[in-house]
Amino acid sequence: MYTPRINWILLILFGMAAIGVFVAALLIPSFRAVAYAPLREILLPPPAPVIVTVLYSTEKQAWLEEVVPAFEQSGANVNGHPVKIQVEKMGSWEVTNAVLDGTRKPVLISPASMLQIAALQDTSTIQFGRSLVNPADTASCRAVLRTPLVLVAWKERADVLWGQQPGASLWPNIHDALVNPKGWAAFNQPDWGYIKFGHTDPLKSNSGYMTILLMTYGYYGKTSGLTAADILNNSDYQKWFLEIEASIGQFEHSTGPLMQKMIAYGPSTYDFVAVYESTAIEQAANAVGRYGELRVYYPPATLWSDHPFCILEAEWVTPDQRKAAALFLDYLTSKPVQEVALLKYGYRPIDSSIPLEQPGSPFERYAANGFRADLSFLPEVQVPPGSALNTLRDFWARNVSR
Template sequence: MVPRLPRPSAPSAPSTPTASGRRAARATGTAAALIAVAMALTGCFGSTPDGGELGDGDFADDGCTSVVVATSSEKVNMLDALADAFKESPQHEQLDECATVRPINVSSGDATRFLTAGGDWPDDDARRWPTMWSPASTVWTDRVAAAASPSLVGEPESFTHTPVVFGVPETMAKALGWPDTEIGIADFEALCQDPQGWASVGKPLWGSFKISKTNPNTSTTGLSAILMQSYEASGKTSDLTAADVAAAAEFSRVFEECVIHYGDTTGKVLTRLYDETQNGAGGSGYVSAVALEETSLLNYNQGNPDSHTVQPGETLTPPKEKLVAVYPSGGSMWSDNPITVLGADWVTDVQATAGAAFAAFLQTDAAQEILPDYGFRPLDAAAPLGELFTTEYGVDPAGPAVTLPKPAVDVVSAAIDQWTQIRKPSSVLEVIDISGSMDEAIGDGRSKLDGAIEGAQSTLGHFRSSDEVGVWAFTTGVESQAGKNIVVLRDVEPLASDRESIDASLDDLRFAHRDGTPLYDAIAAAYDEMIARAEPGRINAIVLLSDGQDTDSSISLDSLVARIGASAREGGDEAPVRIFPIAYGEGADTAALQRIAEATGGQWFDASDAAKIDLVFASVINNF
């Protein structure tokens, strides 16, 4: 069943807030929270899972009160339909003036950081500042209430829910005994720990067992997954404590070893898997199991892997092999999807009243009947789920058998802190284009190179001292031990306490020689360097930034893709090196960078707005 198409809308602009006194909780913002915001602004300004920007759409005045709802991407289509239905509801009729509800895409973790940091909502256009917030889980509203102020998040109330599951390609799931055999997180952990990988269940050609998870700092699914791991290790189905989380450290560390790379959304991983499936390849070469919400799995199986906003006239093509939902035998967390009117200074009384009316409408039968059409479950477990919730679409309407309750705020914090320490280690080489075009201005008093330097510098706080970090730059007319046209600012080695020296080395690039763009040669040299030193048990990666097209390489794009693609296939399963290109500025060759990323199982990122490169860097770095 294809989801209902969203309506074209034109919500009105709220009155522009004053420049001061935005939030009562501002004084409680901490320095750590401000740093976290700087690292996680991609929900507002970088590429979203559907390839758009926050607030894309028509915000022209339609004569009605504008009620903007900040929500995660998978709910945008559904909230759009609910907004239509709200216009015809008794709740809307009771308002003194009409209201237009407009959902915009902001990840739950990013919105949490914006709200706890204090100050204005980080968007230059005040028309897009939210009246309401609908994160995927009340875990996030609880964190804002604890870190900032309970009044800021108002009174969140769940209006729909969806369980966190593991999506497994159907052929692989059957090899594990699905659907007749219960499968738990401990079974996945055993496959991770077994050096034979898939061979331990009679499938030697499938290689190692690979898991995809999102970063728990920005993703509800990633956060739920680490809590489910602690539940599994403790043997509990309720009353999880911080001590339980601490005791689960080794179990979770082994589980994390199977992770191919992290990310800020499941959409990017699912899109990669979908593309492989449609091109005739199975999923075994890329990923074996994806931690995701049931609704995202339903979207994938309909042909919408990134849960983007379906446009009028768009046709969805289901994947050649569907994912099936494995509901872990030890239990699943649920994303309970609250909605609340924000107690922020920019929310007017009229907007708050309209928002409260919309929240009340979401609890009605008329609203609840719409939810299953979009892959979400109504609050009433006895309500009919409709034709999407069937084995045809990979789900079990009776699952999960065990529900794991949301732990206390201190337990959630302990789990996130633990993940920071036990997550899979990284070995990352950042490769920066310093060709002549990098001198171009980006409109905010900086050059492209300034933005690239500051973006790279902002990532350093993400890495642990034990993570390996290297930095290269490339242009014509330079040379180093790494080869012609390459400058080595730092060899790939443990970061230790070198953050300040790397900062200084990056600053030195402002005065570097700048000439041509030997893009493909630089990638080939970097890939050879990383393949030679890649180790199993690490995320081995290249982060590449280029603002233009190749002009000076001795190797062609086709030859480069064939070379790195062959290396990735031949013996690269245990220690793959993935490339994460950032297409920087309007002149970047996005098609070429996308091919390079896909050849290695990496992802490419769109930074066509060069002024926001530091924010795109933050999105990229969530993979490590």
């Protein structure tokens, strides 16, 4: 007799709760997940996504194309609004230029290295009176993957030029070899023609820029304290630098294509090139069975491409976008995603708990090609102040760019 009434009460209560959830979900998207799914899809409009626009440097393309969809499907949301990542790739310097000239207004930027972040900090402070990035705040701006700049050479030729490993005076030696009119004949190898070195266009590509910075440090024989005056006021340095650059036939616009040409054309066209270690790993298998053994060589001091992801300190970034971008940053530095970067793409994870020498790791697979997991022996040159960085770029643009 009483049962139907209780049932009615329960039904009404349940109905009210369900309606309550629907109303709540309309107001606060976090409740959407609790709402009855078939009705939810009909009645409730899907919550607007928080869109995080990312400008990133080209060499990370394959890795990002793999991890971005996985992140979006992981259910990441800000107050129930799903996070959507919109990426656009370009050269590292093009990233900073696009932000500075206002042609792009992204939430996140990721050039290939902190060099661009330092330069952007400098230039935006001059231009706008405040910096667009804040590398001091690791929650919003931090390195995600690491890979050093290396030299890749045909072993047969490197053996003649610098032996097992290049010594401390690598850059002066390279300069002297490149400008010697006898070319390889000076090393008793007349059939190899003139000596051919390649790096990318420093105005477009970070690896080219790193190379000319290392060359400049190499000229001065130091690893820190480079100033704008070192570049502007020393004609001996300028002559030395321009002689190297004059020996280079063509500057590729980005690192991947340069490495591909090294392999496709072989030692006839490039004896050695400056690229990222990760780029060299990516192409290592392709080099087999062509022009002899290809090897990687670590310069006496190097620079790291550390792929920072930085949320812009700009008025167009909303608080929700900041939160969403921070979630994406956390995802990128999570262990599984970092492992993918190592095992599939040859990057060194920022997460130091991931061992480089593990089964399937390229550092094991290509150890015979000179890749070394432990680079603790390798000094890193200091990133000079933004003013010096910009001076070197301008110097190259005025005197070499073609």
